[in-house]
Amino acid sequence: MVSYFTIDATGENTNFQKEISNMMHGFGDNPNPNAATVVLVEDIVLQQLRSMIQEALNYSLLKGTNVISNHEIIYLMRKNPVKLKRLQNYQIKMDHIDNTRNPTAANPSTTSILTGIVLEEEKESKKKRTHIDVIKDLDEMDEVSLVKFDAIDYLRKVRAAKITESMSFEKYEAYHKARCSSFRSGYGLSKGFVKLESWINPTKELKITQLALEVLCFLAYETSHLRQNL
Template structure:
């Protein structure tokens, strides 16, 4: 009997709704987002294994090490670790609970972050996370336009993740999705799977963020320079679009007529991310395979 293919389309569909897509996302778009997420996770795994002591055992340390060039995303992960410890939950609310941080968690992963944090910037949580703040504002605008039943549905979507309950069965499902080869020599430690679930969640979040920016960009019909709209986007500066004074989307239409994010909008996101602005300096160095990965 053929083994059933593992898919996370249901979870991704709810996540995209929770991040501002239509309450009924386009199935083709969801499938494309799943493919992109899976591709990026596999790339991250292969890159992280380069730092493994035997090239086969993947721990959380190697995955976190890949984030070392992005202090903002490292800080967001530190907040996730704190929230996980504070709430006594597992990846159900990955990265999306915002609380006052009076102390840092002292778990295994946090100890590693402190070890590589020579300047203290990874654990300095005083600076506002603009991307997280924008997501919260978007969710707040949406929730204000919902009735009670719709709000409950929206809350369930906001709590969706790649590992809604911390059980070995759920983590095994995630592992098999990423590495379906039964003869694979890769060993995934428990904390590595938790980090990968977090990376997958953040990947879907950023793809949805960027797709909404692509849609906003396309609406600038009044701009005489509309042919050059979007020229300021790049793999590292995509989030700056919010600073150019574009009007907010009509979030009240999320459950009353907003068209779902299309496949073409996701493809445009990937085109812009993979083709950043010319003139980017890398000083002759080769970019790592993970340079376009949203989670890093």
């Protein structure tokens, strides 16, 4: 199947170099990481996301649809229970943040429309699927529930704790801000992924749901963390 992605990433206006630079600082790197490394990490993340989207599209076409939902993306992750467990925790955290910022978000009736993104409307008769719902559907052997300890996540927390031990308030404030950086443009499904969607789907040819974009946002962050020591 012909790939939808024919635009060279270096020729696009949208980029996440500032965000990746901040994330690398949050991962324990220098506050001003090497620019070439930032560009390299950005390219790796972009290529990984586009490759995954292409696979997800192929899978969705087999099902008779050209819409890429979170189901297709999570399906591609199904053999990695540890990463699925992290996605579960990510969903719980984001739900908590959204509900704290907007108490009515827990029971939305409709979702605002964004250009180039297919929205999943809430219907009274059918509850909107979440990442956790999809994971439960795909995890036939219940492997995710067996993940009790995530060594990589533990080491991340230990590293962060050690880094902040002797920090001044000013440095800690900057570090905390860097730790909060991600590929989201904001919180809430209605406005959080405009930039990400423009980055990975610049021609707007693909139909990607916001829930799919949220999973891709999670995966982009995970990849950036793994590539910080390149």
